[in-house]
Amino acid sequence: MTQVTNPSRRRATAAALALLATGLAPAVRAQERWPSRPIRLVVPFPPGGSSDVAARLLAPRLGERLGQQVVVENRPGAGGTLALGQVAKAAPDGYTLVLAAAGGLTISPSLNPNLGYDPLADLAPITGFARIPFVLVAHADLPVSRADELIALARRQPGRLTFASGGNGTAMHLGGELMKSMSETFIVHIPYRGSAPAITAVMAGETQLAVSDITSVLGKTEGGRMKVIGVMSKDRTDLAPGVPTLDETGLKGFDVSGWFAIMAPARTPQPIIARLNAEITSLIRTDEFRERFRALGMEPIPTTPEELTQMMRAELARWAAVIKRAGVKAE
Structure with missing residues (x-):
C-alpha cells in the first residue's frame, strides 16, 4: 500500500529543519574554530590598579597562545558587580571573559538581594587567578x-x-x-x-x-x-615569609584573603572552558608570572573549574553567616 504524504506538511517539516540547522550552525562553527576573533577580558575596576595590571600582563600572552588578540576592557562601578552583571548576560560563546574579584562573587550576593546575577548559576568558572x-x-x-x-x-x-x-x-x-x-x-x-x-x-x-x-x-x-x-591566610605568604599567620598564633583555622578568578558567562561550551583553563593556569605557573605577581602583592592560585566552584560555594556560605551575625549592611 502506497503511503500518501501531505505536501504542505512535508514542506513545513523541511522548513523547520532548515531553520533549526540555520540556528545551530553558527554556534557549532564558532565552537569548532574558536577563537576566530578577538576576545574581551573585562576588568571590573579602573585602570592602574593591581587587578588591571595583572590582566594586562595576562592578555597578550594568552592571545599569543590562542592565536587571537585578548583585549582588556575596564568597566568599573558598584564595587565590581556592574561588570559581573553585564558579563553574566553576554553571549556564552567564549569571546567575553571577566577577571572577577572575590567580593563580587561571594560577598555581594548576601549584601544586595537585587544584585541582578547569581554567581553560581549565571557565570562559568574557568580558574582561580591570583590571591592577595x-x-x-x-x-x-x-x-x-x-x-x-x-x-x-x-x-x-x-x-x-x-x-x-x-x-x-x-x-x-x-x-x-x-x-x-x-x-x-x-x-x-x-x-x-x-x-x-x-x-x-x-x-x-x-x-x-x-x-x-x-x-x-x-x-x-x-x-x-x-x-x-x-x-590572615592559613598559610604564610612568600611576600612576607617571616610573618606568622593568625592560625599559628592563637586563632586556629582562621583563613581569609582577597582573590580573583577568571569567569565566563554560564553555558559557555565546555571545550572552550577547558582550553582557557589549560592556557591560563599554564601561564600563571611560570616564573615570569610569579615574579610579576609578587611585585603587585599577589600570588598565583591556579585551579580547576571544579575547585573554583567549591571555593565559591564555601565562601558564599561563610560570608552569608558572618554578614547575618554581624548585621552588616551595604553602603
Missing part, C-alpha cells in the same frame, strides 16, 4: 605582637579597641568580623574609603588595628609607627 594576602596590623604602642596576645587584651577591654578596614562590607571588614566572632571578642569597626586611609589611621593612632591587603602595608612598618600582628 590580608594582614592584621596594629599601632606600634599597642602592647601586643601576636594574635593570642591581642585576643587576651580585647577580652579584658571589650569595646575599647577599634579596627579599620577599607570600607563597610569589604572582604577586609568581614575578615575582621570573622576574627571577632572566632575569638569571641568585641572590637569596634571603623570603615575608611580604601586600604591606604585605613593604614594611615593606624599609623596616626586614630585606630589601634586595621585589616588590610599586604600591598598597602609593605614598606610602611619601618618608621616604627605600625607593626604587623599576623598574616
